Amino acid sequence: MTHLRNSLAVKLVFSILTVIGIIFLFIFGNNFLRSREILLKNVSSNVEHLSDATVNKIEIILSKVEQVPKTIAYQLENSALTEKEILNLLTTFTASTDEITGVTIAFEPDKFPGVKGEFAPYVYKNKGKLKTVYLKSPENNYKIKDWYLIPKELKKSMWSEPYYNVDDDSKILATFSVPFYLRNNGDSICIGVVSAEIDLHWLKQIVKKVKLYKNGYAFLISHDGTFVTHPTKDFIMNETIFSVAEKYDDSALRKLGQAALHGKSDFVLLKEFLEKKNIYLYYRPLVTNDWSLGVMIPEDELMADLNSLTRYILIYNLMGAILLIIAITFLANRITRPLTKLAAATDQIAAGNFEVVIPEMHSKDEVSHLAASFNFMKISLRQYIDNLMETTAAKQKMESELKIAHEIQMGILPKIFPPFPDRSEFDIYAVIEPAKEVGGDFYDFFLLENSFLYFSIGDVSGKGVPASLFMAVTKTLIKASTTIDLPLDEIISKVNNDLCRENDSSMFVTIFFGRINLRTGELDFVNAGHNLPYIIPLNGGVKKIEKTGDIAVGIVDKYEYQLAKVVLADNDTLFLYTDGITEAQNISDELYSDKRLEEFLQTQKLSSAKELVINSVKEVKRFVVSAPQSDDITSFVLKWIKPMEND
Template identity: 35%
Template sequence: MAFIKRSLFLRLALLILGGAGLVLLALISLNHFDMRRQLLADQRQLYHTLADAAAARFDLNLQQVQQVVEEAAILFAHQPRTRLGAVNLLEQILRRHPELYGSAIALAPQQDTVDAGFRILYSWRAADGISTIDRSNPQQDYQSDWFYLPEQLRRPVWTDPYFDADVQTLMVTYCVPVLVDDQLVAVITGDLSLAGLRQRLGALELGSQGQPMLVSQFDRIILHPRSDWEHRETLHSLIEAAASDRDRASLEQLRNALRQPEGGLRFLQIGNERPAWLYFATANLTGWKIGFIIPEQQILAPVVVLAIKTTLISLAGLLLLLLPAFTIARTITRPLQKLCGCAEQLAGGNFAAPLPAERRSDEIGRLIDAFGQMRVDLQNHIQQLTATTAEKEKIASELAIARDIQHSILPKLFPPFPQRAGLDLYALLESAREVGGDLYDFALLDDDRLYLCIGDVSGKGVPASLFMAVGKTLLKSTMQTLQDPARTLEHVNNELAQGNDSCMFITAFCALFDLRSRELLYANAGHNPPVIIEEGQTRLLEAASCPPLAALEGLSYHNQRLTLADGARLLLYTDGVTEAMNPQQQLFGEAQLCQLLQSQPARTAEGCVSSIARAIRQFANGAEQSDDITLLCLSYRDHAAAGETCGHNNQSPTSLLVLTNHLSELPRLVAWLEELQRKLAWPLEVLQQLNLVLEEWLVNVISYAFDDTQLHEIELRLWHRPNQIRLEVCDDGRPFDPTAQPEPDLSLPIEQRPIGGLGLHFILNSLDEVRYQRQGGRNQVCFVKQLTTTVNS
């Protein structure tokens, strides 16, 4: 089947043969049904004629029997009633009328039988000739229908079929009363053998399977293909005893039809349920129904034979049609096959492949001409596309170089000042296009002052990137000279505004951070206010709104001051963060940014920036962003605090616990924390959080930190203040910084997430601050938990 689908030649040939076959099938079907209808009508007419003829012949035979018996009755009434005369009369009747099987003369019971010499004489056609006997049981005969009915009715009658015990024959009888002076003298009969009647009806041309049927006027079965029904059943009794509803319906159909004088019907035969036809007529003298049961298979046999012959002839015609069908299909598909080969070479780049040399004006010829024109057009299009692609690749290469140049002027080595303990700084820029207009910058102007800047150029693409490069260079060089944010912005604004025919501008936030005093001196040129995160709280920095740079010469900018708490974080960002959009055209917004920072207070600068960028990507959900995304995060702790991870100005810890690297030590941890909770009156939920955090951390340290099976000590130190708990865990295992680990993507289904990371995610999000340092070959991790209510110290 798949080969046929791939071959147009075979499909065309099969379509031609199939079409011809369908036409022949339609003609054969129409001819079959027409012949079937005509044959059924002819057969109906034929068997109706046979039934009418059989009924007329039966009536004629009955009339002859009636005439013979009635004449014999007249003769017997006027001759001496002697045995010899009666025997001669009976034998004479049988010799002259061969249709009669037998005849009887029965004297009336009140007649004198002494002079007559007999009571009931009966003559019949025996195997060796005509025989005459005296009936063996006259009293029984007088009670039989053939004597009783004419005696009582005083007129000739036909009896229903009956079985005569003396001659062992099934017969019907015509009985005539012999009346003298209105007195019954005798009854003379004429008998017809039903066996002879079956032979005469069966001699008709009913075919190999046709059978006669004879039903009396009282629906008694006289003759039937089912011999066990004859003279024993009526149609009514058969209906009552029917084995199934289908048999009952078929018998009722027969009974209803036989109430008509003549007709024909199709019915299902009882027993084999094969369809058959019944054609019948009525014998007028008796009211009997003479009919013929003809199986439908026999009637339709000529139609079936003719259909088989027609089908064989049609199949032979289809076989003869194979050659012209294949020839026509080959004529159509040969140029298409050549054209297909040419198309394959063309797909391989051979535009010089020869087309089929066909001179045709039909659809195939037009297709070849169109393909040739397409080849020329395609060759021209490829040449144009090659030139366009080369130009685009050149532009893309130039844009890539411009992107590299743009990024090269931005600081991207982190951590930028490893020699400055406690300084945590990280920045990220993601351009919406190959190049963008966002900028950030930072530099140590001297040992104690850190320059910070972030900006956003109006517009996108190459112009914005060039304007950004100029602005970034001017801002840094001017700040190194003036070392004042407001004066720097004023100078840069005047420089950029001169000759600014493109009317571009830059929003910028410029600041100086004093590492000794933690004072932030800053000025804002129309930029988004930074976010401050300190002591577990998040807020926007209050910054005076001043015009952006390059908008107009002579603008003034103002400095503002703010002292940051030890360990506080400062986040600078561009409007690409808050204006990031999802497919529903909703903005990320400042509220969601602050909420995200509030929920992750323990992050490092890099972790903070990475989590924000990841949250924006999840929020956008594949939607294309229209603006650059730039983030810069700063956190600083003074030298003393940076040298000691958790201690309070070198104060001794409130409590100390030393464990070994065995999981069996964990109950000691639980008991230690419960004792501290009772002593220091922590809230119960604080105890539960600390217990879960430390147990999770220690299980990971014990399971993964050590490469050998030696005993190692794990020290836990706790400092307690009324509003804060600090815990330091120290071990000599392999280095591991929990604050530098990537955050797990919780939006993925569980089965798609990488193993691990959820425990660390729980720790970082359960505490207010987590810090790490590696000192003296030991890991030092500090966990900070703020207390919302004052407790006893």
């Protein structure tokens, strides 16, 4: 299964199908969204036109009704009509207007000539006949009715909220009222209100005919949000759009109601409050009476055709994808079959079988060239491995020889500590860590006549075998040239002359060579270009031994070196080292430096010679962390304790 998953054919098929799938999803998604946008735009336009047509029908009828009380009010303001003329006027308009169920002229008390108190004739239709009554208190106190009081107080014509017929609660009525005035010298005094009453049954029939898709419907709300028409009968005259929004905790419906009552129109997506399904709702105002018409379309019905088309496209594309997978798999296998054979042959080569036959490719394409390259690689690899085996054997021999050289080099250096266990005047310890198997650093110490301790430390230029050989020669010459009566400067000068002869490689060595008089603590020394040693007193600061200005050994023949002296105090510690310590670099290419070394030595006043050597090497390694060692590291400590007692 893992082999199948990692095969080139599977990867090729997967890669091609992934790219095609991404392209398809982008095109399909973009097409779906664009189609949806066009569909919503067209539906919004159709709904808007349908709503406009419905609203126009309603407003034509309402405008026709409004003209009746407006005309009567005009005649009352401009003519002194008798009671008989008023009744004839009411009868004429009530009979001639089909939508009107009754007309009233209600005067303010004592405002109709010849009548004391209230005067409000009302002509209405009853079972196909016209009847006339006079509205009077207390049974019909019109002065406190909304259709009379509100237009009078607001001084404007207006439609009332819909209400049920007192005599027949199956009928919903609405009244349009117009106040009329007595005008005298520019003053206007309201003397009554003319109102026309209509049955809204025709309005419900018009709204009911507005239907889009299977379950779409329209509804009408008054200017305070009361449902005038709605498919749910319990809502009519019993609920407002705001009470429904509160009941179903629908903030979106509440905002829509507020927008509708402010005369706005829009096409919005909502959650239908009864069935909790997404719907699209278009709403717009009726200019005549500030009511609003709403048209609802279920989203699933609106998108049904688009969703059906989308499913067909997905099915056809899935079938196409299956055929594409079959075709690509066939082609991929045909292309990769030769590569599979080559892979099997290379597995044999990787296992060490160089006799395997590379399959022949008869085509003249890249696979054929690859097979030829593999065959050439097999031959070259066989030759390379044969050469590598010879090189490895030679390298192993060299490594063995270098290991022996390392052991020989370490063998010529003092490595037993303490070297003079019976001597209490001093404590001595040293260590070398070469950067390679063998290096060019060295140290040495020895006693002469039991009262003089000679010691040296050196650093040969370069690294590796040449430096180690030059170091061995230098160390041997120093020890062989040292006699008790020969000054140190003459010893180093003699060693320098010997090393300068036949020094074709131009190698040189820095040396610090010293001698301590164990009876007095007096230190004679020669510094041939070596790092300045430090004296660490038990009390006081660390200090460097004075520089003599001499050059390294092996550079200039017959060079005369200078002898210098210093007297060590009891418990002084002499710290000698090579530049592998101060020039050690960390991963940021920072040098350990003389400053860091001095700060470290200041903390080591109470350390023994061995502790100081070990701690110094640890300190350098702590600083460089993981950076590779670039030079030999040598640390040599001589701790002067006290002068020897006289025999």
